Amino acid sequence: MDDSAQQTRPARSPGRAVGRVLGIPVRLNPSMLLLALLVTVVYGGYVEAELGLAGPFAYAVGLGFVACLLGSVLLHELGHALTARRYGIGVRGITLELLGGYTEMDRDAPTPRVDALVSLAGPAVSLVLGALGSAAAYALPDRTVAGQIAFQLAVSNVLVAVFNVLPGLPLDGGRALRAGLWALLKDRNRATEAAAWAGRGIAVLTALAVLTLYRLNLLTVFGLVFILLVVFTLWQGAGQSMRLARMTRRFPLVDLGRLARPLFAVPSGMPLAEAHRRAGAAGRAADVLAVADAGGRVVALVDAAAAAAVPAARRPWVSVDTVARDLQRVPTLPLGLTGEQVVRAVQAHPGAQYVVTSGEDVVGVLRVADLAELLEPRRAARRTAPN
Template sequence: MNEETSSTRRPGLRIGRVFGVPVIVSPTWLILAVLVTVIYSDIVQAAVPGISGGLVYVVSFGFVVTLCVSVFLHELGHALVSRHYGIEVRSITLEMLGGHTEMASEAQSPKVEAAVALAGPLVSAVLGVAGVAALALTPPGGLATQFAFQIAASNIIVAVYNALPGMPLDGGRALRALVWAIKGDRHLASRVAGWTGRAVAVATGLGGALLYFCGVVTTIGIVFALLIAGVLWLGATRSIQIGQLGARFHLLDVRSLLRPAAPVTTGTPLAEALRRMREAEAVSVVVVGSNGEPLALLSGPAARAVPEHRRPWIPVDDVSRAITPETAWDPRWRGDEVVDAMRRHHAPEYAVMFGGRFEGLVRASDIADVLDPRRPVPTTGTAAPADTGTVPHRQEDDQT
């Protein structure tokens, strides 16, 4: 149905790889399989006279499989076009209300955004036309006709609905690309596509209710429509929020977010490391090797978990997080560079390095403060001294 850049792992069964991309089936897909098999069985009995009871459900389940394959090919279209433009694809997930393709980064131009967005509906449209052609060539009333109908119906439904101009649908991403190209502002485009997505969500819910009261769909049908409307509303709202945050990306500057950390050599007792931190009026501790190379940053939660009477006997290394290439930032980064680095690797704190030298640290909570439109932009560079006798407690530390 859509593409995501989230790095959050979703539950599901990995069934294999296609072109190197992991394919995951969500547990919610089983709910879809049961519902569609039961609902579609009545249509099969009416369309294929004389079919036996057990075979009805086999054919009906075949529609579920056809729908699943259709969604997969749709998402594969997104994945292959993304790769063509150099965007890493992390996975394809099939779930109850469609599917999504998870990407490591966003498109860097409106052209790429539109190409990736429209690839999925284009694949579905081609498959739908092939199904219609097969339907025209098969004699009516047989299983072959029913199978051709399944291919045509599933792909046309996927193509048409996903082409609607609202986030998080593919048509919404195409609309975002269009507004981005016209206005030159990707974040404004996200907000516009998010509001149209909310309109599509409302229309989906109202349309489902109207069909229910007219007797066209059953109770299961209206519940399914409302579920889709709810998912669309949440996705559209997320697009609006991302657009609001994105409008403040230009405020991000690593140098302005720097906080001091007190250097201590590896093997230093935790109690001594905390004493030096307080003495230097720093907010954390950076563990360095004998040659001065920065190795790790003190972990607040881990340090607080050590009883005070044990701190003289615990090396600071035991309660520190190693500095890796993913958590080492360049002080020259600004705007989207900062956001992209956070997307690649989530951490409560990042070490700022230049030429192998440690310059300070940046806290994820400070970045959140800058991006939050309800809060003023943080003042440059300095932090309040840490209270003596305690390890500074920050909410973001508890979330790691």
């Protein structure tokens, strides 16, 4: 399954860099190794049984088939990436993972037409690969290693293309559906939510279909587990699309001037307990503790998590400096950024807090928890609700 529809993937591991293709970084998620092992074993056993090759040679063929599959997935993703670049959308990289891969772009498509073209470019590449594989399988002798690999590549690429054009996010067809709804409704976020609900509907129908096939003995246990894993990933991806659409709708509410917490500066060397006492006495307990030098210039921010981890009995003897982070090492956000720009900056430089500046002046600190509460109030309410 390809789910390159999603551009923002905070929950995913980026994977290990393995090189560049046409200047685009390519990464390999560790989950891909599990798929490589499964396909090698399953296809190697098939080759051993059907073509009569000895075990080591059969599994070597299985490994070669894995390499061909990886190449097919990479070409599919390059279809997305090169089309995006053609329309001025930067590409951060391609990641290959357990159920396919995804292309990470630095911004959304500017128009429904571009969104549709970028999304359908991948399935188009897979269809071309399927046609080439079919021609090769037809031309090569039957019951040969080359002929079998060509046939399997043809089938897998056609299946990938057909499945990916189903109209539901996070599939490529879901992006095309979103593009059409976006053009019709003039609201990208409403279109995204509708396409995501369609994706969940496809997940449910696919699960029912695969369970029926299994009960009719038309599908193996391996096939059942694999497709149900695809269904689960599809359901999760659709949910993430809904979540991102709801967050994007609230981007205009992001105002750094209002979100930034003011600083409560204390002298360098002050005990942590005394710093907390002074902030509380001044009614500034919710402010961000900062460390100032002898000239009164803020030079560091106290890490709230590190400070909270210090036992209460030790706080009178622990200096604020020991739980502070140098100001130069904290990411900076200038006042005036739009909500989307703030979120993009936070994604590019993940952290717990960000210095908010106006020119050379520090006006406060944005805590990522405050930003998350603004963008996802329902999620924040669930986290803080009593059990």
